[in-house]
Amino acid sequence: MPDGHIRYVAKNMRLDLRLIAEMIPEGARVLDIGCGDGSLMAHLVEEKRADARGIEIDMGAATDAVAQGLSVIHGDADNDLAFYPDGAFDYVVLSRTLQAVERPREVLRQMLRIGRHAILSFPNFGHWQVRWKLLSTGRMPDTETWSRPWYETPNIHPCTILDFVALAGLDGYVIERWLAVDEKGARAPWRRSVRLANLFGEQALFLLRRK
Amino acid sequence: MRTLAPFPVVEHQRVVLEEGLTLDCGATIRPLAVAFRTYGTLNAARSNAILICHALTGDQYVAERQPVTGKPGWWxxxxxxxxxxDTDRFFVICANVLGGCMGTTGPREEMTDEDGRGMGRPWGTDFPTVTIRDMVRTQKKLVDHLGITRLLAVIGGSMGGMQVLEWAATYPDSVLAAAPVACATHHSAQNIAFHEVGRAAIHADPDWKGGRYWEDGRIPAQGLSVARMIAHITYLSEEALMRKFGRRLQGASAxxxxxDVFQVESYLRHQGSTFVRRFDANSYLTITRAMDYFDLSQEHGSVAAAFENTPTRFFVASFSSDWLFPTSESRALVRALNAAAARTSFVEITTDKGHDAFLLDEPDFHRALGGFLRGAAREAGL
Structure with a gap:
């Protein structure tokens, strides 16, 4: 049964995707960039009656998502967002991908052009382990999150939580909510201080809107 | 070249619509015969019908032995x-296109006058110019005749995909889901050029006789065969040709x-000579022209405008080694659909089999299309 399949996926959804799903209200129009096999989309369609669309760069994952009956196109954040009309979505989601796109600032601009809100998660390069590895070894950090060597990592634009806050300010976006989370996506307890979150949060999750 | 006799003419299942059809060119064809096949059972709500549109040289025998050639159905x-x-679940309809030669009104059928009276000779080259939209209007008449107001899906590859796009643009409320495969929103200059070479080969055949070859029962076999050989090259990829034939010789090692005859030559000659047994040269001229005229953006202002506020959901698929309808053209379609805020799925299937891949066993393509249809069926409450 296809319906049963969707529930199964939702139950096993990554924790960070669950946190994202919590931010999205019933019946929203959602674009999930880097939707993978469509777990978040399936969850939103099933549980929140959302109108969910997806973009996925990996052909195998995109095919899996389409085979589930989801509206997913093979494409990528750098090249495909420009073709959507202004305000086409209520929420545009980019999970764990911002650091891997060619032009993060432009992608962010496009997200908030086509969507009223943007939800982003990214690994925090300001985490203490990253800082310590660089300081103590003098070489590019090698951690659970930053696990690929510099010459083959897809993460070409790493940033810290403070860097991201600064860019949001520079381009005039309102930070509606933010969270620091650990590698598994569980909420971390540094909600009050961005500086502490920047030191202890492995992942960051932001909800933005235009001014 | 060895020329085989044409296959015997067989009776095709068809419906004759007395009211006829007025074409884009202004001419009216009356009556209009539509040859078609159906598979599966139409449900009581008439909500499980899927229309399949065939390609240039395809026909309505999509899922059964072709009665003329004896070959398995093309899909x-x-x-x-x-x-x-799934024909256990869906009611599948496939009709021979307008201008075709498997029973639908076309150059091989008896010409009719303005009052619909038979003139005792085939249309031949007097058959009016038809467009992809005329083909789709013809199919719509058939679908209406079958008492179906909304199709669950319209599916097709190559020229079939053009018809799918035209269906969704012309009758958006009659198409819940559309699957244009290995196609484009217009025929490219390169594709028109290849078609023109094929048509020139037919025109240059003395047996074509200005299109009146039916007068003495001959067929322009040489010209039609060359047209098929050229077209067939465009359906394959260089990689697939190398893999299948390489530089090997037919019946010799050096x-x-x-x-000397290379295996690839022998293969193409075979393709050409079998094609002329089943296909009508004037039909080939008519249908290739219809493809060349196809340009959705010209008809509607832009591709996005053609699908503005469309309720239809789309599944677009392309094949990585298809250079006749390359992925870039499918991607342009997808971007236009996104601009129109249409619900769209798109996959590019990795294969070395070229344009032909849409007809072959491509598991990822089949899996994705199957899932798309199940999703549409779920939405339709089936």
């Missing part, structure tokens, strides 16, 4: 009980410079 790997287009 029998995709359409049937338990297959992605080049002798004495009438």
């Amino acid at each position: 029998s790997n995709l359409v049937g009980p338990g297959l992605p287009v 080049v002798t410079f004495l009438e």
Whole structure:
């Protein structure tokens, strides 16, 4: 049964995707960039009656998502967002991908052009382990999150939580909510201080809107 | 070249619509015969019908033995009980296109006058110019005749995909889901050029006789065969040709410079000579022209405008080694659909089999299309 399949996926959804799903209200129009096999989309369609669309760069994952009956196109954040009309979505989601796109600032601009809100998660390069590895070894950090060597990592634009806050300010976006989370996506307890979150949060999750 | 006799003419299942059809060119064809086949059972709500549109030289025999050639249905790997287009669940319709030569009104059928009276001779080259939209209007008449107001899906590859796009643009409320495969929103200059070479080969055949070859029962076999050979090259990829034939010789192990025949030559000649047994040359001229005229953006202002506020959901698929309808053209379609805020799925299937891949066993393509149809069926409450 296809319906049963969707529930199964939702139950096993990554924790960070669950946190994202919590931010999205019933019946929203959602674009999930880097939707993978469509777990978040399936969850939103099933549980929140959302109108969910997806973009996925990996052909195998995109095919899996389409085979589930989801509206997913093979494409990528750098090249495909420009073709959507202004305000086409209520929420545009980019999970764990911002650091891997060619032009993060432009992608962010496009997200908030086509969507009223943007939800982003990214690994925090300001985490203490990253800082310590660089300081103590003098070489590019090698951690659970930053696990690929510099010459083959897809993460070409790493940033810290403070860097991201600064860019949001520079381009005039309102930070509606933010969270620091650990590698598994569980909420971390540094909600009050961005500086502490920047030191202890492995992942960051932001909800933005235009001014 | 060895020329085989044409296959015998067989009776095709068809409906004759007395009211006829007024074409884009202004001419009216009356009556209008539509040859078609159906598979599966139409449900009581008439909500499980899927229309399949065939390609340039395809026909309505999508999932059964072709009665003329005796070959299996051209999409029998995709359409049937338990297959992605599941005839246990869906009612599948496929009609021969307007201008075709498998029973639908076309150059080989008897010409009719303005009052619909038979004139005792085939249309031949007097058959009016038709467009992809005329083909779709013809199919719409058939679908209406079958008492179906909304199709669950319209599916097709190549020229079939053009018809799918035209269906969604012309009758958006009659198409819940559309699957244009290995196609484009217009025929490219390169594709028109290849078609023109094929048409020139037919025109240059003395047996074509200005299109009046039916007068003495001959067929322009040489010209039509060359047209098919050229077209067939465009359906394959260089990689697939190399893999299938390489530089191997037919019946020899080394080049002798004495009438050597490469395997690829022999294959193409075979393709050409079998094609002329089943296909009508004037039909070929008519249908290739219809493809060349196809340009959705010209008809509607832009491709996005053609699908503005469309309720239809789309599944677009392309094949990585298809250079006749390359992925870039499918991607342009997808971007236009996104601009129109249409619900769209798109996959590019990795294969070395070229344009032909849409007809072959491509598991990822079949899986994705099957899932798309199940999703549409779920939405339709089936």
